[in-house]
């Protein structure tokens with residue numbers, strides 16, 4: 001049946017005039033979005049649907065995926081630690097985008113992390129089984145230079161890099177895995193993402209350290225636009241692309257620590273804070 005459908009689609013396409021055939025082949029590709037309740041996911045979903053793509057959203061908490069009810073959005077419950085659940089979201093044709101990341105409290109040391117390596121290996125295995133070819137994974141500018149010495153400063157931005165060094169090490173290990181997975185891939189390394197209208201101010205560094213002094217602040221909307229542009233483009237295949245801007249991060253100006261923490265806590269317990277001690281965790285101090 002699917003053979004017949006494909007055959008008739010081919011005949012129809014080849015019967016089109018040249019310009020129409022070009023438009024046919026340039027139709028935006030459909031995506032599977034893994035980690036579809038991520039802070040950045042609503043913008044990716046919104047922009048992808050506006051571009052006419054079909055979106056399959058895989059999430060541990062499907063009720064919290066945005067865009068419910070749109071005809072081109074399919075929501076599937078799944079977990080990257082369960083390969084079969086990833087397979088259930090794939091038809092073999094989509095470009096796969098992973099936004100997975102752990103829910104962790106930046107004030108508390110992350111003692112163990114394998115989400116990026118294990119999750120990405122499972123995504124790749126599912127893709128290969130179903131025939132999907134291209135994977136966009138999200139890492140971070142923080143994975144470019146994983147901190148090895150405890151900072152002297154108590155500024156939370158420095159302490160976060162230290163507390164989360166195992167998280168960044170797992171991201172870096174995932175980055176190293178990518179060439180061996182047998183897939184087309186792009187590694188995205190965003191800076192600090194905030195919820196503001198699209199600024200169209202992204203700067204990029206490819207396979208390199210971000211320039212010293214680069215501002216890490218970018219918007220979810222710019223990140224989403226960049227990701228979706230890569231779905232249809234091979235320009236950055238096999239590359240790691242750092243995304244940053246001229247805007248520095250500053251508590252009380254473009255970063256609100258308490259709001260960030262509240263938003264994270266609202267979706268469930270922090271994964272690096274034992275449940276019994278979570279209640280005792282001091283309220284977020286004003287970071288310096």
Ligand SMILES: NC(=O)c1ccc[n+]([C@@H]2O[C@H](COP(=O)([O-])OP(=O)(O)OC[C@H]3O[C@@H](n4cnc5c(N)ncnc54)[C@H](OP(=O)(O)O)[C@@H]3O)[C@@H](O)[C@H]2O)c1
Pocket residue numbers: 034035036037038039040041059060061078079080081099100101102103115119138139140141189190191192193194267
């Ligand atoms: N936000 C930033 O400023 C920033 C900066 C640099 C890099 N990044 C990276 O960019 C990516 C997107 O960032 P974000 O802030 O939008 O993400 P986020 O809000 O931290 O969300 C991460 C997503 O991963 C999902 N997830 C976690 N474990 C999973 C599992 N086992 N199976 C399936 N899904 C799982 C979460 O589901 P639940 O909702 O169920 O927990 C959530 O949907 C992440 O990789 C993040 O580390 C973010």
